[in-house]
Amino acid sequence: MKTLLAEMQQLNAGYGSQAVLENVNLTIAAGEVVAVLGINGAGKTTLIKSLLGLMPYQCEHFSLLGYQQHDQRRAANIKQQLGVMLQLGSVSATLTVAEQLLVFRHYYANPKSLAELLEIADLEAVQHHRCGDLSAGQQQRLLLALALCGNPRLLFLDEPTVGMDIHARRRLWQQIAELRQQQVGMLLTTHYLEEAEQLADRVVVLHQGRVIANDSVSSLKSRLNYQRIRCRSSLSQQQLWQLPGVVDVSSERLLTITSKSAPDTLRALLNQDPDLQDLDVQMLSLEHIFLHLTGGQA
Numbered sequence: 001m002k003t004l005l006a007e008m009q010q011l012n013a014g015y016g017s018q019a020v021l022e023n024v025n026l027t028i029a030a031g032e033v034v035a036v037l038g039i040n041g042a043g044k045t046t047l048i049k050s051l052l053g054l055m056p057y058q059c060e061h062f063s064l065l066g067y068q069q070h071d072q073r074r075a076a077n078i079k080q081q082l083g084v085m086l087q088l089g090s091v092s093a094t095l096t097v098a099e100q101l102l103v104f105r106h107y108y109a110n111p112k113s114l115a116e117l118l119e120i121a122d123l124e125a126v127q128h129h130r131c132g133d134l135s136a137g138q139q140q141r142l143l144l145a146l147a148l149c150g151n152p153r154l155l156f157l158d159e160p161t162v163g164m165d166i167h168a169r170r171r172l173w174q175q176i177a178e179l180r181q182q183q184v185g186m187l188l189t190t191h192y193l194e195e196a197e198q199l200a201d202r203v204v205v206l207h208q209g210r211v212i213a214n215d216s217v218s219s220l221k222s223r224l225n226y227q228r229i230r231c232r233s234s235l236s237q238q239q240l241w242q243l244p245g246v247v248d249v250s251s252e253r254l255l256t257i258t259s260k261s262a263p264d265t266l267r268a269l270l271n272q273d274p275d276l277q278d279l280d281v282q283m284l285s286l287e288h289i290f291l292h293l294t295g296g297q298a
């Protein structure tokens, strides 16, 4: 069994009298990427802040990197093993990139070298630029390098790819895959569901502060085992609804038929419509599952 790096049971947290998280259970094991998904305001950042001890919470059981909630040795020892990339994390406006990284290295007992950090963030070319002059995507990459500075065992990535271009985003995905190989545990929040689908071993869906799903992407998909058929067809809506397996028909640029049995639907469609064109069949994506779970239109 894999080592558990973080475990919480029945966590409750909020702001003043406003309850935000209710009875949340969560685990993160070594080498596991857990994606926490939820619509705006679902409580993702509050969850990370609670885990980091940045706000008060109540919990039946809480352990982080082997330390319990009230363990006095906790704070300093945990910091050495934890990497955090928070939304709106800030860097010095006046230090250069290299200076900022060098300052940060001093917090850790076994930091990565400056060259390694610049390479991770792909910031060699701008290492002598002031952090305040970096583009939004470059600042985001610098925050990643800072999070990885101390060779963490557990990494929190709160919407890490916001503002990154497609190359930087794919590079970060590759880095996450490599960190997983090195047995780093990761908690990732993202609104890019393709990202969660690519990276996560397990997806936790938060909705109104409660966990409504906690499973692998493939298990979540098998809960809603529908396929989506897109095509151009000369059949009427009424004829389409009568095909076997059909649970939904919608028509935008292309016709979209949702089926619980795509082979049956397709056989009947091909038999009945000699003019069928632009046919494409897909499994439902994590995005559809997420919309279904959180009450949006699937």
Ligand SMILES: Nc1ncnc2c1ncn2[C@@H]1O[C@H](COP(=O)(O)OP(=O)(O)OP(=O)(O)O)[C@@H](O)[C@H]1O
Pocket (backbone or CB within 6 Å): 015, 018, 020, 038, 039, 040, 041, 042, 043, 044, 045, 046, 047
């Ligand atoms: N400092 C605060 N004081 C009071 N309420 C807060 C505070 N921070 C967050 N909230 C509220 O707590 C709820 C959860 O916010 P949180 O930032 O955890 O959501 P989130 O899932 O991270 O959202 P997003 O996807 O928009 O980043 C929201 O209703 C928010 O308005």
